[in-house]
Amino acid sequence: MKTFQIFNLGCRVNAAESNLFAQKLIDKNYQPATTNPDLIFINTCSVTKKANTESLGLIRRLQKKYPQAKIIISGCASLKNLKNKKNLKILINLQKETLLKKLHSSYTPQIADKFSHTHRFLLKIQSGCTHFCSYCTVPYTRNYLWSLSIKIALNTVKKAINDGYQEVIITGVNLDQYTPGLSNLLEKILTETDIKLISFGSIPVNCIDQKFIALLKKYPSRISNFLHIPIQSGSDKILKLMRRPYTRKIILDKFNLLKTFNLSFGTDIIVGFPTETETNFLETFNLCQQISFQKIHVFRYSPRPNTAAQKLFTRSPKISKEILKTRSQKIRSLTSQTILPSHQKPQN
Numbered sequence: 177m178k179t180f181q182i183f184n185l186g187c188r189v190n191a192a193e194s195n196l197f198a199q200k201l202i203d204k205n206y207q208p209a210t211t212n213p214d215l216i217f218i219n220t221c222s223v224t225k226k227a228n229t230e231s232l233g234l235i236r237r238l239q240k241k242y243p244q245a246k247i248i249i250s251g252c253a254s255l256k257n258l259k260n261k262k263n264l265k266i267l268i269n270l271q272k273e274t275l276l277k278k279l280h281s282s283y284t285p286q287i288a289d290k291f292s293h294t295h296r297f298l299l300k301i302q303s304g305c306t307h308f309c310s311y312c313t314v315p316y317t318r319n320y321l322w323s324l325s326i327k328i329a330l331n332t333v334k335k336a337i338n339d340g341y342q343e344v345i346i347t348g349v350n351l352d353q354y355t356p357g358l359s360n361l362l363e364k365i366l367t368e369t370d371i372k373l374i375s376f377g378s379i380p381v382n383c384i385d386q387k388f389i390a391l392l393k394k395y396p397s398r399i400s401n402f403l404h405i406p407i408q409s410g411s412d413k414i415l416k417l418m419r420r421p422y423t424r425k426i427i428l429d430k431f432n433l434l435k436t437f438n439l440s441f442g443t444d445i446i447v448g449f450p451t452e453t454e455t456n457f458l459e460t461f462n463l464c465q466q467i468s469f470q471k472i473h474v475f476r477y478s479p480r481p482n483t484a485a486q487k488l489f490t491r492s493p494k495i496s497k498e499i500l501k502t503r504s505q506k507i508r509s510l511t512s513q514t515i516l517p518s519h520q521k522p523q524n
């Protein structure tokens with residue numbers, strides 16, 4: 177029997193796809209292995225320059241360690257700096273998604289999934305993004321939009337419950353572009369299945385609508401009490417330059433609605449975006465302070481190839497490393513130490 181190993185980098189969408197890929201290999205009589213695999217699948221990431229470098233480093237290490245293995249590379253990393261492409265098969269995201277779509281998002285506990293810790297099922301409901309935030313390369317590597325139908329999503333959740341999963345983690349590249357609407361899907365899962373808990377990889381600000389709020393009110397114990405809502409900045413000037421589809425006021429209005437429930441929040445913040453002044457930074461700092469996030473992922477802006485923000489970065493005065501460091505530390509210092517109930521820990 178042939179063996180395989182999967183290496184996943186980056187977001188939960190990648191993780192969900194890696195699970196599906198593992199299931200596909202099991203269906204073809206491959207067996208998971210921890211050493212000397214015949215086949216290796218690496219799902220790469222390029223969300224930052226560092227993530228891209230890590231992805232390439234991992235490929236090189238595995239090529240060296242397992243020269244006999246067939247290595248399949250997918251994901252978002254740019255492979256142009258990879259000199260030795262021997263033994264590699266490149267599966268671009270679109271090919272990967274076409275292949276995996278046939279599985280209708282389903283996999284079993286057989287894959288011993290390390291991402292969802294066996295009782296949590298990663299349900300990928302959407303793929304692709306055409307939003308083109310000015311700092312992001314995702315729309316260049318995943319611009320094919322796809323949404324899972326509500327019918328298939330319901331069947332998948334029911335099957336996951338039968339397989340012993342107690343929680344579904346809903347994930348997608350940009351859930352704002354999930355065509356049936358996130359709240360509509362959520363309502364169906366809550367009313368038509370017995371899943372104990374629904375949580376999310378992350379939720380775009382604009383997905384917090386009236387229906388979402390009503391569902392939180394009606395099903396407080398079945399929707400995770402930790403929501404990761406990436407805001408990126410609290411400055412209207414920077415949000416506009418980032419091309420984020422909301423303003424500081426919209427963020428505040430949504431969080432004011434959410435604060436009426438017993439919830440904790442996480443977010444992503446980019447510091448040092450081109451032209452960010454001390455005043456702009458303080459707007460972000462004050463907003464984070466006001467919302468009182470339990471967890472904040474702070475990223476220092478890094479220019480990504482061919483993006484609009486890279487052009488802005490090239491022609492703007494540079495923000496020094498010391499300032500970047502201070503701004504990151506200041507935002508990190510805001511993270512509160514609230515302990516969550518043990519059954520609902522935040523996702524990593």
Ligand code: SF4
Nearest residue numbers: 305307308309312314
């Ligand atoms: S919404 Fe913006 S940040 Fe998110 S994937 Fe799309 S372009 Fe990138």
